[in-house]
Structures are given as C-alpha cells and as structure tokens.
Amino acid sequence: MKFRIILILSVFILLACNKESKEEVKTTISKANETSGSIKSAFLKRIPSSESNLIFSNDITDNVATKENLFDYDYFFNGSGVGVGDINNDGLKDIFFAGNQVPNKLFLNKGNLTFEDISESANINVKKHWSSGVSFVDINNDGWLDIYVSQGGPRSIEERKNILLINQKDNTFKEEASTYGLDDHGISTQSAFFDYDKDGDLDCIVMNENDYYGTDPSTFYSILKDEEKLMENCSHLYRNDNGKFINITKQAGLLKPTFGLGLCVSDINNDDWLDIYIANDYYVPDAKYINNKNGTFTDAIKENTNQVSFYGMGVDIEDLNNDALQDIFVLDMA
Structure with missing residues (x-):
C-alpha cells in the first residue's frame, strides 16, 4: 500500500515540477522498488534437506x-x-x-x-x-x-x-x-472427514478412481449398469455410527461412476450444511453433491453450472472475491 501511495504522489509531482524535482521523484520510486523487492525476496527461504533432514523422494520404476x-x-x-x-x-x-x-x-x-x-x-x-x-x-x-x-x-x-x-x-x-x-x-486417491449429518461425529468420503480406464464411453457406461461393478468403481461415503463407519454410498445418492482426482468439502450453497465436490477425469462429469439435510445428497452439477471441466484433475473451493459466496476452481489438462 505504501508503494502505491508513493507512486500516485509521484505522478502528480512529475506533472508539476521541474527537472530537479523529477530526479528526486525517480530516486524515491527507485528506493520504493528496492524496498519492495527486498521484502519479496525475503518472503520465502529454501531450507535444504541437509539442514531440515526432510529426505523423501517418491521414486517410481516401470514394471x-x-x-x-x-x-x-x-x-x-x-x-x-x-x-x-x-x-x-x-x-x-x-x-x-x-x-x-x-x-x-x-x-x-x-x-x-x-x-x-x-x-x-x-x-x-x-x-x-x-x-x-x-x-x-x-x-x-x-x-x-x-x-x-x-x-x-x-x-x-x-x-x-x-x-x-x-x-x-x-x-x-x-x-x-x-x-x-x-x-x-477402491483405487483410492484421497479422503475427507466431515460431519455431513450434524450428529456431532466425523463421517468420511473416500474418493476413488476406476478399474475401467482406457475403455470408450459407451463400453464404460454399459459395464457400470451392473450395480455391483458400479459400487466397486465409485467414490464411497461412510457414516460414523458410534465409531464404526458404515458404507451408505447408495442410500446417500453417491452411487455414480468416478475417475476421482480432486476432492473438496465445503458449504457451497451457504445453507450451513457441508457439500461435496469431486473433480473427475476423462469423460465422467464432475460431481457437485448438495447436502439435502436428510442424510442424502443431490448431484447438481448440471443445474448449477453452465460448463464443467473436461479431464478434471484438482479442485479447491474458496471465496475469492469476498462476496460471501463460495467459488470453485478446477484444474484441467485439456
């Protein structure tokens, strides 16, 4: 903010001062830039593993x-x-x-x-x-x-x-x-723990990928008409019943195929109940599960969005413009 004030004042001075004053203004701006640069350069500092002892490498080998x-x-x-x-x-x-x-x-x-x-x-x-x-x-x-x-x-x-x-x-x-x-x-990628039914304990959503990657859309959806196979290839919602987690995916309305690569839990519609967003890869649309406040969810992705990401990878939800409404940011490779 200080830099912006200096810059605005400098513009007015430049319009109404002589050459010597202009040189002074340039010096002021230069010093402001130097100060701003030093702050930025000191904001983050790399700590080598030789000092932190954080030594980890996710090495993978073809087999x-x-x-x-x-x-x-x-x-x-x-x-x-x-x-x-x-x-x-x-x-x-x-x-x-x-x-x-x-x-x-x-x-x-x-x-x-x-x-x-x-x-x-x-x-x-x-x-x-x-x-x-x-x-x-x-x-x-x-x-x-x-x-x-x-x-x-x-x-x-x-x-x-x-x-x-x-x-x-x-x-x-x-x-x-x-x-x-x-x-x-399942082929799990991530999970989130949250109290979706407001009973005071944490429930769990496990996001899964799919066994049938590589198949064309027609074959894919034909295979997953089989409810047993569909249950094996969707994300799973677990309700916490006195410390034991019960799979309620079907009852809750989440029995849909997923290629889940991004997961967020947030009160998307500001009704004080937590909702679920899953970013799906390939030809499966993202899922925006709105909490119905009765133990079930409704996928409102088509009703609430004009367009969804193709090949959804990651997702985050935050109020980006401070209007008290949740915004959704989805990463896409297409």
Missing part, C-alpha cells in the same frame, strides 16, 4: 510384470500425497509423506525447521502398498491425531485396502482400518 507402468496404469505418474499434523501434541507440525512404490515416511518436528525420521519406529508401513492421499484426523476423539492413507494403484483388491494408523500416544501407530470399517478397497 511390466506387475502392471506398474503408464500403459497398464494411466495414473502411474500422478505422484503421491503429503499430510501435516501434530502427532505428539507438542505444538509443532509433523509431516507424513505417502509413497507409491517407496515406503511412507513420517518426520517428527524438532523445532527450528528440523525434523527426525521416525518412520521405522512409528510402525507406519504395516499393510502399505501403493499409497496416495493422506488425511490427519482424530478418528476416535481421544485428542490425538490419527492418519488415514488412501491406497490404490495397479494392485489387487486386497492390496488396495486403505490403511488407518491409530495414534498410540507414544510416537507409534497401530493399523486398524478394518476395525473401523474404513478398509476401502
């Missing part, structure tokens, strides 16, 4: 035998996720890196932007396969953050099961996804 390659698995190069949360309640944010082929890693924040790799001792790679998205959530409401990891990739149904790491309050974790009913075996 024809396991179908871990771009020809057999379209999302081979999509990358993995990262989560940030305070796992030991010391007021410092810790970091979890998900790996596709490489092990997941957990770094404990030691302060001053230095971290300790506690991946092995924390027991975070039990049942780990092709990991992707990460969510920190206090799932059992004990005041300690747990970690939910989405899994998928070109793996078997058993190996695709998501993992839930329950915090043991001593910098270690115990895998208990099946106990909680969250061992979803």
